[in-house]
Amino acid sequence: MVNERKRLKKMKKKKRRRRILFWLFVPCLLFLISSAGYALFLMHKAESMINKSYEEIGNGNVKSLDPKKDNFSVLFIGIDDSKSRKFKSDTRSDALILATFNAKDKSVKMVSIPRDSYVYIPCEDKYDKITHAHAYGGTKCTVESIENLFDIHIDYYVKMNFYAFIDVVDALGGIKVEVPYDIKEKDSEDHHNAIVLKKGVHTLNGEEALALARTRKKDNDIERGKRQQQILKAILKKASEASSITKYDDVIEAVGGNMKTNFTFDQMKSLVHYVIGDKKLTVESLYLKGTDHNDGIYYYMLDEDSVQEIGETLQNHLQSSDSTSTDENSDEEQ
Numbered sequence: 001m002v003n004e005r006k007r008l009k010k011m012k013k014k015k016r017r018r019r020i021l022f023w024l025f026v027p028c029l030l031f032l033i034s035s036a037g038y039a040l041f042l043m044h045k046a047e048s049m050i051n052k053s054y055e056e057i058g059n060g061n062v063k064s065l066d067p068k069k070d071n072f073s074v075l076f077i078g079i080d081d082s083k084s085r086k087f088k089s090d091t092r093s094d095a096l097i098l099a100t101f102n103a104k105d106k107s108v109k110m111v112s113i114p115r116d117s118y119v120y121i122p123c124e125d126k127y128d129k130i131t132h133a134h135a136y137g138g139t140k141c142t143v144e145s146i147e148n149l150f151d152i153h154i155d156y157y158v159k160m161n162f163y164a165f166i167d168v169v170d171a172l173g174g175i176k177v178e179v180p181y182d183i184k185e186k187d188s189e190d191h192h193n194a195i196v197l198k199k200g201v202h203t204l205n206g207e208e209a210l211a212l213a214r215t216r217k218k219d220n221d222i223e224r225g226k227r228q229q230q231i232l233k234a235i236l237k238k239a240s241e242a243s244s245i246t247k248y249d250d251v252i253e254a255v256g257g258n259m260k261t262n263f264t265f266d267q268m269k270s271l272v273h274y275v276i277g278d279k280k281l282t283v284e285s286l287y288l289k290g291t292d293h294n295d296g297i298y299y300y301m302l303d304e305d306s307v308q309e310i311g312e313t314l315q316n317h318l319q320s321s322d323s324t325s326t327d328e329n330s331d332e333e334q
Contacts, residue, residue, distance in 0.1 A: 042248055043269075049256035050265040057140040057157065057262060059147075065155055068270040071318045073100045075146055077159040079134060093134040094214065095228070098146055098154070100317045106279045109317050111286040111310055114221040118299040119149050129299060139260065149302075150311035152318070156267075159260045162188045165213070166206030167254030168235065171247050174203045175234040180227070181218055185211035221300070286310050 065072055078095035096113040115131040122144045123137035133145040143154050166188060169175055179197045187194035187207050195211035197204075204212065213231050216224045239251070261268075274281055289306035293299045 042252065045249065045252050047265045049252055049259075050261070050263065050268055052256065053259045053261055054264065055139075055260045055262060057138075057143060059140060059143050059154065065267070066270065067101065067103070067267050069103050071100070071102050072155040073098065073152060073314070073318060074156045074158060075099075075143055075154050077134070077139065077142060077157060078165075079159060079161050091134060092131040093142055094131070096130065096142070096146065098150065098152075098314070100152075100314045101274065102317055102320075105282070106274055107282045107284070107317070108274070109284045109286060109314060111288060111314070113146065113149070113288065114290070114300045116221070116298055116300040117288070117290070117302050118293070119145055119302070121145050122148055149307060150314060152311060152314055156263050157261060158263065160255070161258045162210060164255050164258035166210055167258070168251055169204070169206035169209045171250035171254050172235065172238045173247070174205050175209060175231065175238050176201065176203050177209070177212065177231055177234045178202075179204075179212060183211060183215050183217075185215045185217075187211065286313065 076095070076097040076099065077093050080092050080094045092115075094115060096115070097110055098113065099108055099110040101108055113130055115129065117130045118127055119130045119133075120126075121128050121130075121133050121136060121141065123133070123141035128136075130142075130145060130149075133142040137144075139157055139159055143157055146152075147154050178201045179199055181199050183195070183197040184193040185195045185197075186192055188210060195208055197208060197212065202208075209231055213224070213228050215227075239248075288310060289303040290300050291303070293301045
């Protein structure tokens with residue numbers, strides 16, 4: 001009985017590691033496929049996709065970085081972009097996650113930045129919601145704003161739009177997830193109340209999963225973040241099933257046309273270092289404290305001490321080979 005509990009606990013830890021890295025780096029999944037011939041085909045396709053998605057932003061990235069042995073930081077950007085919005089450069093960011101990676105420790109620290117956070121926007125020389133940074137100056141302005149917030153250099157970015165999310169879910173044949181309450185939400189083309197979901201466990205297609213991930217009418221950004229984690233877990237579960245292996249070709253197609261990054265293919269390929277090997281990957285989630293503020297326009301006012309504390313934690317993680325201890329603002333998975 002004791003051995004069985006240990007086995008189940010070990011399985012849960014492994015699934016957590018795979019869940020985080022699958023979402024952050026979809027192409028890494030290719031290198032875990034058992035069929036060598038099919039994996040080779042997919043690797044060539046993934047390389048072509050990454051090459052087409054490659055885009056520098058001129059923020060002083062050190063090109064000699066090797067993710068396999070060097071510590072580095074990544075900003076993940078989800079943007080409000082679609083055909084109905086005509087893929088304009090002034091779209092807002094809908095989700096922002098900053099992550100630091102420590103190669104020796106095989107550890108990751110991540111912090112989500114609420115979209116309505118009131119921060120300094122360098123490209124406009126003013127304070128505003130962080131979601132507006134992308135509308136003002138695209139990826140570069142968003143990166144510079146987060147760098148200024150935490151006093152940290154961002155080495156890489158990965159940016160995806162609505163369609164990458166929708167098409168991945170559809171390519172996998174939908175995902176099974178719990179809807180916490182009845183929902184009426186816009187679809188990806190901004191048609192009001194186009195998506196209607198009932199409370200309960202359902203198999204959702206891409207548009208429905210996006211609506212669940214975006215809605216916050218009955219709660220807030222904190223609860224929305226929890227739903228997004230639930231959805232990502234469901235995506236990994238479906239993608240890791242043996243029956244989904246033949247769908248990876250479609251998954252690469254889904255991501256390919258809807259992603260921009262300054263990762264090269266070789267750099268992204270080396271990230272498999274974080275999901276294989278003898279040493280366990282640890283992932284620590286950090287949470288920003290703040291308060292609601294509304295004087296006609298809603299803002300999330302970040303607590304300065306919380307911002308400084310998390311900034312120092314991320315800085316230390318990039319500079320040190322020793323894992324930073326978990327504090328009251330964090331939640332660690334091993």
